[in-house]
Amino acid sequence: MKRRELREHIFELLFRVEFNSPEEMQEQVRLFFENLGEIEDKDRDYIKQKYAHIIEKLPEIDALLGEAAEGWKVSRMGKADLTILRLAVYEMKYDEDVPVGVAVNEAVELSKKFGGDESPVFINGILGKIGKAE
Template structure:
């Protein structure tokens, strides 16, 4: 599984945070990895779980960054898909030394095209451009 596919799986897992309490997330993660529809190879589970855990740990800090950087928008006003994509990208930009900023933004825009609404890619790009 390539990095793009791993990132997509992390996005899908991170999206569940919007609908579940923090205490429920270990069970949600187990269900996510058991779901054959996701088809995640055993060797990729540790990477995906590890990165998800790091992002979830930093969510309050990431949300604060988004709220202070995105002009005219707060996390509570953003669509859940767009917010999840932005959270993932902000984590990669600010905390993940392995991912270049331009790659994080490009991958976020691609996720927005695939999972978001028509305007999502432009919105995500605009918000993330303010972080670099």
């Protein structure tokens, strides 16, 4: 599976966090992979591992988003945009295998597919502020 496809699956799994309790997420993860069908073990492991790392860093990621999104509370952001931002910030700050520019570009591409009309500009602006803060 290509990185873009893996990233999209991670987004889809992470998106469920907004609608399910932490206790329910174990079942949601199981259902996600059941519905995904046959995938290579290495891809399944990559998705699960990256999802778990993002969940672990969620408080730190949300704090960064709250600082960068002037006038926007994290709780008021669109669910798709928030999920895309969380994934991108994780990649920018904690995933050494993903260059910052790639994380931003991939987030904008995800926003074109899953977000609203204004999502690409919003996401690019937030990630630009976070990228400059490094």
